[in-house]
Amino acid sequence: MGLVVGLEEKLPSGFLLTTVEKLAGYMRKNSLWTATFGLACCAIEMMAAGAGRYDLARFGMEVFRASPRQADLMIVAGRVSNKMAPVVRQIYDQMAAPKWTIAMGACASSGGMFNNYAIVQGVDHIIPVDIYLPGCPPRPEMLMDAILKLHEQIGNEKLGPNREKIIREVEAAALAAKPTHQLKGLLT
Numbered sequence: 001m002g003l004v005v006g007l008e009e010k011l012p013s014g015f016l017l018t019t020v021e022k023l024a025g026y027m028r029k030n031s032l033w034t035a036t037f038g039l040a041c042c043a044i045e046m047m048a049a050g051a052g053r054y055d056l057a058r059f060g061m062e063v064f065r066a067s068p069r070q071a072d073l074m075i076v077a078g079r080v081s082n083k084m085a086p087v088v089r090q091i092y093d094q095m096a097a098p099k100w101t102i103a104m105g106a107c108a109s110s111g112g113m114f115n116n117y118a119i120v121q122g123v124d125h126i127i128p129v130d131i132y133l134p135g136c137p138p139r140p141e142m143l144m145d146a147i148l149k150l151h152e153q154i155g156n157e158k159l160g161p162n163r164e165k166i167i168r169e170v171e172a173a174a175l176a177a178k179p180t181h182q183l184k185g186l187l188t
C-alpha cells in the first residue's frame with residue numbers, strides 16, 4: 001500500500017492512474033480495521049455486529065484494533081460528550097491515513113435527543129465523517145449496510161490529480177452554497 005500511495009504523487013492523470021486508483025481502492029476497502037472504542041448504547045449493537053450471528057469477519061473486519069495506529073476506520077458508536085471530544089479527536093489523529101469515519105446512530109450524527117450543553121451536537125464538529133447512520137440504536141444489519149456503502153465509496157476514491165480536482169469542485173460548491181442562516185424551513 002505504501003508503494004501505491006508513493007506512486008500516486010508521480011503519476012499523471014489518465015489510463016495508468018485510473019488503474020492504480022482501482023487497485024488502491026480494492027485493497028483499501030478490503031483491508032479496513034476498526035479502532036476499538038464505544039461511547040454509549042450504540043456500541044452494544046456495534047459489538048453484536050462483530051460477534052458470531054452477524055459476523056463482520058466475512059469482510060476481514062472482526063478484529064477491532066486496540067491501538068489507533070493499527071486502525072483506519074473509526075465507528076463513533078454513541079453520544080460524544082464535550083469532555084470526551086478531545087479524546088475522540090486524539091484517537092482520530094493517531095489513526096493511520098487514509099482513514100474513514102462512520103457516525104453510528106442519531107447521537108453521533110447530530111446529538112440525537114441530547115440537545116444540551118454536555119453533548120457535542122454531531123461528531124462532525126470535531127472530525128470528518130464519511131457515513132451518517134441513522135437510528136436509535138441502528139441494528140447490526142444497518143451498521144453492516146453502512147460498512148458496505150463505505151466500501152463502495154472507498155473503492156471509487158480518486159488519487160493524485162483526480163482527487164485534487166474533486167476537492168476543488170467540492171470546495172467551490174460549498175462556497176457557493178446558500179448560508180444556513182438564509183435557509184427557511186426544512187425543505188429549502
Ligand code: SF4
Pocket residue numbers: 040041042077078079104105106107108112135136137138
Ligand atoms: S442513538 Fe440511541 S442507542 Fe445510540 S447512543 Fe444515542 S441514545 Fe444510545
